[in-house]
Amino acid sequence: MATLGEHSERAGSRLRAAVHLASTAVGSIVDPVTERDRTRRRIVALCAPFATLLAVAGAYPLVEVVRISVSAEQYRSVGFALEAYGTLVTDPYYRGVAFNSLWLAGGTTLASVGVAVPIAHALEKYDLPGEDVLVTLVSFPISLPGIVAAFMILVLLGNNGLVTNLAALLTGRPATDLAIAVSAPGLFVAFCYSMIPRATLILRGTYAELDHAAEEAAQSLGATPWRTFRYVTLPQIRPGITGAVILTFRTGLAIFGTLIVIQTVVVWTLQISRELATGYDIQVAGAMATAYFLFTFAFTALGLRYTDAEVGL
Template structure:
């Protein structure tokens, strides 16, 4: 009975809330209606660009027929759990994204510190150059890596000229290093932009006090500045790690390491195994959503403020 009463009260509260939004009588209710109206386009977009594709992927992964959603089968999920190659792919995805994120955030801290703490020449040009990769598709980034580090790449041939080695032996564009470089090039601007906002709120008086007491610039950064920008570092890590998991074009061209996005393309392009592709996509999306909510809970716990 208590469960039924609780459910009834919850339904009544939802009904009352819907009525207050539809027919507001107070200023607070009118404010809620304005918020609901402003949020409506987002919910429409989330429904058709997020929830509906997830439902279709879930149905695809349970289909008994390939290329169409017909019947029911757990064969795709059994394959995903039984085949070692998929566990290896998941591991590659996690460690590679984590490593690229850590390096990108570290570089973002250094770049943001230099821009915000020092009067650099051509600062606007530098900021534009740092933020430029955000506008580049992953495929373009991959071809830039090939132009620099491929067999005919500029840096490859320059190194071959000075060392006397073969460009074929020195080419690293399609190795793990080349893929890692493409990831970092795309992720550093995202970390830097977040950290620049954090640096703008740093209390410079504490830094000046530390310097006046004899602390070196490195000691001041470690003991004072780092503590103040730690929330921004956490925020940059969350954003950058999510972006690393979502990179597709760079992996597609520089196929040096099997990761989730490449495997989905493989399943669709070789054999057209839509069931396994749907299962991989669903696991990928579920992990991304879970990571996002975990990050938000960490932020909401006031362990860090973004």
């Protein structure tokens, strides 16, 4: 009994110390004495509005989603059960959906960043006539939602599409046989339509910080343009490219509107919306949302921590 009392007393004094510490910390913010305290109060005041929005609109709803996804009942958050996650792991259908998401986003990321490097190179290094206009034109699609990107692909590659009909004229085959807009390749191109401008934006930021003197030195020492790019430019922009790959991959995983118009490949985001549309299975949708959040969070954190990635915007 004595030890128990001693324990609780020690715990009590520790608690009192903690409360005291917390109250001085709060006190120094509410009623600052030193300039350092005042600065701290300013920082807290400046961050408070964002923190409030993040807590109310971001953190609390996400916690609710996690709670329903591990709930023992379907429409109320009670108890703890991992049935929804069990479904995701064991059902081969969901594994297929996850695989679709990963290859589609991964493939389009590599293609988009691959195209964005020469675009950024040309825009930042060459003195092209009408460069401002070109920058505006390349940036314009950033503000287009995925549904419009999908429509753009229908205009190019659909049954009525420009490219489709040109190909039909050249080969003599009917246009409907050649239309690829509503197919996996069409979807691939539609993803690239959304992602190339974003990757270009990031890489232009990287190119703007390049050290031109080193390139000029290499050129004047007789290096060909390719060798200059390979051994002088590329090592400098590699962190930027890694950063662009991480951010573009996140964009690719998040694409949804495009898939509503071109519903040929079922990916994670589309499946989430289908869970809600057919039978309102909020538990599985919640588990999918949680899995998505954890995956992108881990992927971004690890990517930024263990690669040389630089994200400069």
